[in-house]
Amino acid sequence: MGGSKTSLAFLVLLLIGLLSGTSSDAHSLSYNFTINPRPRPGQPWCEVQGEVDQKVFVSCDCDRAEIKYLSPLGEEVKSMNAWETQTGTLRDIGDLLKEHVSDVTPERHMVTDPLTLQARMTCRCEDDRHISGSWQFGLNGQMSLHFDSENGHWRVDHPGGRWMKEKWENDRAVTEFLKKVSMGDCPAWLQDFMVCWEKMLKTSDAHSLCYNFTIDPQPRPGEPWCVVQGQVDENVFLSYDCGGAKIQSTSPLGEEVKATHTWEIQTETLRDIGDFLKGQLSDVILEKHTARGPLTLQARMTCQCGENGHINGSWQFGLNGQMCLLFDSENGRWSVGHSGWSHMKEKWENDRAVTDFLQRVSMGDCRAWCKNFMVRWEEMLKSTASPTSGPPAVQPTATAIGFTIGIAVGVAAGFGIIILGWIIYKMR
Missing domain, CATH: 3.30.500.10 (MHC class I-like antigen recognition-like)
Known part of the structure; x- marks a missing residue:
């Protein structure tokens, strides 16, 4: 009986460890783009600011080859490969947004007033390894249009976003690009960065x-x-x-x-x-x-x-x-x-x-x-x-690996429950 109790205690501890290992922290990565089609001399036409869990860590302009870190979070990951691979993708996003500035001007700016286009890309890794992505768009700081990258739905948050919605929701190339970078590239960067950030963001x-x-x-x-x-x-x-x-x-x-x-x-x-x-x-x-x-x-x-x-x-x-x-x-x-x-x-x-x-x-x-x-x-x-809803169409390899590990842990925990039940039955 004593040996059975010892085994039971061990299995209980093992089961607790397995079950606790299935949870992790949820984190979000965001990039804020500001596109100025008519910049002043010496000013960039595109500026980007990156945040993790709403903490700023990076800035760059789309013409420069180097991304600048702005906090200890940025300094922690600046030597990683993911840090460098951001450059080309952020420049591509800037080019796309600049190309489509004319799409958003007719509704709000029929005159020659200067304007800036803002876009905010966010990806989020949930506790269960689920990935979600979204975009927000606006003019001169007023966000007016939302795009859910996971289900492809557009939502107008301000009257100024109606023209953008009509233009972009019927443009397959735009929606596919927005999905790819927010559900593919962004989560991949977040997965890589979290290797260094996990302890710094432990909340x-x-x-x-x-x-x-x-x-x-x-x-x-x-x-x-x-x-x-x-x-x-x-x-x-x-x-x-x-x-x-x-x-x-x-x-x-x-x-x-x-x-x-x-x-x-x-x-x-x-x-x-x-x-x-x-x-x-x-x-x-x-x-x-x-x-x-x-x-x-x-x-x-x-x-x-x-x-x-x-x-x-x-x-x-x-x-x-x-x-x-x-x-x-x-x-x-x-x-x-x-x-x-x-x-x-x-x-x-x-x-x-x-x-x-x-x-x-x-x-x-x-x-x-x-x-x-x-x-x-x-x-x-x-x-x-x-x-x-079901898993997104595009997921980084790291996420798939994490999902597979989660399944394995879940199966192991299930076996643990069965064994625990059998021991309790035998001890009666």
């Missing part, structure tokens, strides 16, 4: 809350001067304009929390942030835009809720969709992602009122909202992360 139950602000000092008639979009784990759940009385729910995640007190108290804080950004816009204009022409200021506030209760926060700032200035709310440090923003960095980092405000709303208000919303969102986000 298995962490969630991120993000608010994207677009400030237009000279809006067209009927358009708001400030638009806010809220996201949790990169899932959009609200929209708001700073002059409106109510925040609008844009998904089931928003519907789940719109009756809470936290939902309502966001309104005043988001309006305060909008007013603050509008007040700072004149300083940015003096540095970046001496010539006439429309521009929009973007700001992105993010707070991440860690599994141990730890909260970190950050800000990104940019013009016309190109994020150029980063602020780490936790340690109060500023970093420049584009050389033209050095003056703004010096100005804001020496302005105690600015830094205190940014830290308070990202580490205080955002943290409280994240904590309160997660009471209702925890189960919904788990189901959102799980696959809702």
Whole structure:
């Protein structure tokens, strides 16, 4: 009997180890493209910024051969082959977007105003090795069109995206290219990078809350001067304009929390942030835009809720969709992602009122909202992360290997359960 108990204990431990080995962290890789068809002298026509789990790690322009790292995450993987193979693919994406800028202009820009096209490619590796990919497109910082690479569906998020949708959803070459890079190349890079990033990004139950602000000092008639979009784990759940009385729910995640007190108290804080950004816009204009022409200021506030209760926060700032200035709310440090923003960095980092405000709303208000919303969102986000359809048509080899390993582990665990049941039966 003693030997049977020992065997039983061993098998229980083995089974626990097998079952725990089937779970892993979910991570996302994003690339933000800004295409300027008429750049100023000395400025690139295409700029790209890469993020992992909403943390910036790389930047490049489509004409240069070298990609620059912007953080310890970038420095950790800059010597890998995947780092180099990004260059050609990112340039190809830039060329495609530049070629199709004319497709998106007729609806919003019949005049000769300068504009920039933004695109955001995201791929996500879920806990069960499932891969998902998506794209967002917009003009001058206002994202208006969404493409789900997995099912090929297009969705208009703003009236400005209707023309793009009509053009691109019927263009087989465009949709196939978007699927290939977001479901093939991007996941392959993420799989390779995660070999080095796993420990640096170890936040298995962490969630991120993000608010994207677009400030237009000279809006067209009927358009708001400030638009806010809220996201949790990169899932959009609200929209708001700073002059409106109510925040609008844009998904089931928003519907789940719109009756809470936290939902309502966001309104005043988001309006305060909008007013603050509008007040700072004149300083940015003096540095970046001496010539006439429309521009929009973007700001992105993010707070991440860690599994141990730890909260970190950050800000990104940019013009016309190109994020150029980063602020780490936790340690109060500023970093420049584009050389033209050095003056703004010096100005804001020496302005105690600015830094205190940014830290308070990202580490205080955002943290409280994240904590309160997660009471209702925890189960919904788990189901959102799980696959809702079959495996994607294009998957990197590393993903297929991981999937095969998962099956093997599952089979081994199944055998363990059978053996455990047999031993328990014999001990009766």
